[in-house]
Amino acid sequence: MGARASAGAKNPWIVAMVVSLATFMEVLDTTIANVALRYISGGLAVSADEASWVVTTYLVSNAIVLVASSFVAKRFGRKRFYLGCLAVFTLSSVLCGFAWNLESLLLFRVIQGFAGGGMVPVSQSILTDSFPPAKRGQAFALFGVAVVVAPVVGPTLGGWLSDNLSWHWCFLINGPVGVIAYFLVRATVEDPESAQKERAEMRKKGIRFDLVGFILVATFLGALELVLDRGQVEDWFDSTFIIVSTAVCVGSLLIAIPWFMTKDHPVIDGTLIVSRQFGSCMLVMGATGAILIASTQYIPQILQENYSYTATWAGLALSPGGIVTMMMMFGVGRLNSLVQPKYLIAIGAGIIAISMYNLTRVYADLNFGFFAWARIYIGLGLPLIFIPITSASYDGLRRDQTDQASALLNASRNVGGSIGVAIASNTLAHREQWHQSRLVEHVVPSEPSYVNAVAQATRYFIDRGVGAAEAQSRAMALIGRQVAVQSSYLAYIDVFFVLAMVSAAAVPLALILRNVDMHKGGGGGGGAH
Incomplete structure (x- = not known):
């Protein structure tokens, strides 16, 4: 050409x-x-x-x-x-x-x-x-x-x-x-x-x-995307939807391999x-x-x-x-x-x-x-x-x-x-x-660093005119946000x-x-x- x-x-x-x-x-x-x-x-x-x-x-x-x-x-x-x-x-x-x-x-x-x-x-x-x-x-x-x-x-x-x-x-x-x-x-x-x-x-x-081959490709990629996108939300293989989608994905791939290797014009x-x-x-x-x-x-x-x-x-x-x-x-x-x-x-x-x-x-x-x-x-x-x-x-x-x-x-x-x-x-x-689970393990009254942090934050809010109870509540909320x-x-x-x-x-x-x-x-x- x-x-x-x-x-x-x-x-x-x-x-x-x-x-x-x-x-x-x-x-x-x-x-x-x-x-x-x-x-x-x-x-x-x-x-x-x-x-x-x-x-x-x-x-x-x-x-x-x-x-x-x-x-x-x-x-x-x-x-x-x-x-x-x-x-x-x-x-x-x-x-x-x-x-x-x-x-x-x-x-x-x-x-x-x-x-x-x-x-x-x-x-x-x-x-x-x-x-x-x-x-x-x-x-x-x-x-x-x-x-x-x-x-x-x-x-x-x-x-x-x-x-x-x-x-x-x-x-x-x-x-x-x-x-x-x-x-x-x-x-x-x-x-x-x-x-x-x-x-x-x-x-x-x-x-x-090759319509059959095209359908196999579309099925494989579509099912793979469903598994990857929805796996976390559906709790992975505890979900019937994810199990079925995975089976469809793997099945279409297993059928596609011999089809593409043997067909004249795949x-x-x-x-x-x-x-x-x-x-x-x-x-x-x-x-x-x-x-x-x-x-x-x-x-x-x-x-x-x-x-x-x-x-x-x-x-x-x-x-x-x-x-x-x-x-x-x-x-x-x-x-x-x-x-x-x-x-x-x-x-x-x-x-x-x-x-x-x-x-x-x-x-x-x-x-x-x-x-x-x-x-x-x-x-x-x-x-x-x-x-x-x-x-x-x-x-x-x-x-x-x-x-x-x-x-x-x-x-x-x-x-x-x-x-x-x-x-x-x-x-x-x-x-x-x-990470949040690991960090929260240290946000407990038995941890001196947590107690000190709550105390310092509480004093900060009290110094700005907030009541003692409200100041402590805000302090704990602030630490919670920091953990997040x-x-x-x-x-x-x-x-x-x-x-x-x-x-x-x-x-x-x-x-x-x-x-x-x-x-x-x-x-x-x-x-x-």
Whole structure:
């Protein structure tokens, strides 16, 4: 497939900017609602736990469609499929903004996720066909800016919109942007001749969509998300609902494995997943997605809950990291042609692990700069993973496997992000209860330190004109609040420690990857992720 096939006679960099704009909008929605969850919870009169489904339902539905996007794009035409996804995504975004209750919002978010899931891998295919191998590294760096920076910009933009307008604008803003992107894509992107021939060949051979495989994937991911999201609330395996959901999850996986390994045209190529090279890349991408999405949710959350930041300022704490990531993407695109990808990935994962571990030093007197620098350090590591992992994952693949490889890596990022949020949420809830139980053991009359603290606090209130009985009651309430606050800090420390371990686990996975041929133009076989 020749260069500029998807760009026609147009400058391929125009095509790259257009598809990057559409992708930026889609990926932005993975995090734009993160700091608005309190507003959504209050506006729709639901609990904070229920409001968090606004994030996870989008990620899961997005990942489900990703595995089918390659076949559908080939079968019905890449440009037609892309425009259809963009139109439905834009419409469902506006409907999210007008949602009247949680159920309607979740329904529109699922539709939005389904539509958005097809956009990223098709964008990568368009870039692959628009640039010669030697220039793809820089093109994918531009695309990578959209994929990596959008989740960081999301909380900042979402926080400002929520504080100054309303949470509805976190979704309504996609309306005008989506319309502009639709007409730009329609005017600049063309289906290459080879893709048209491939589509005709598929029709001639009667190749059909693997509906059974798609249902198995959707069932597995949906049940897994239910278990992870509801496990803490339902008391895990003391709940019949969790037991049944787990059985469905495991059962669908056990059926899917032989199905994907033996079917002629499965929705997922099982040989890709079980290969050492590509399978390891999927795991690394999943771990990276977990860090990217979970940290993007829980850093603003601790700032809002424990430091009384507004949604805007909580989001702004992530912005410097996004700027650093954006600046590094292009440099890493060049570095990727000089250094073996596995070493860059390992270094990036190591930097992120150290950065997450640094966040375990949180305490009450920290300022804005601490969290901004923490995110900057994470931002230094992300580009060292997202660009090189393209070269590593596409190495040795056949031409007909690249589209599915792109879809699977993006699905890994989203599933990893959803799992990361669920793990962080469960860790926070469980460890906060555990720490509070341990601290309360020392808040008893037999503890001299507790007696002294109550006495000092009581004198403080008496000196301000409060009666003795009321002063003692306020003193005990004050100590109770301090126990709750300290439990919260300790629980967040545990969350950041778990995320650090997840990132650290990606280092040995990266190092077992094989060396790639550095003479192919810096990993020009595929897309950025």
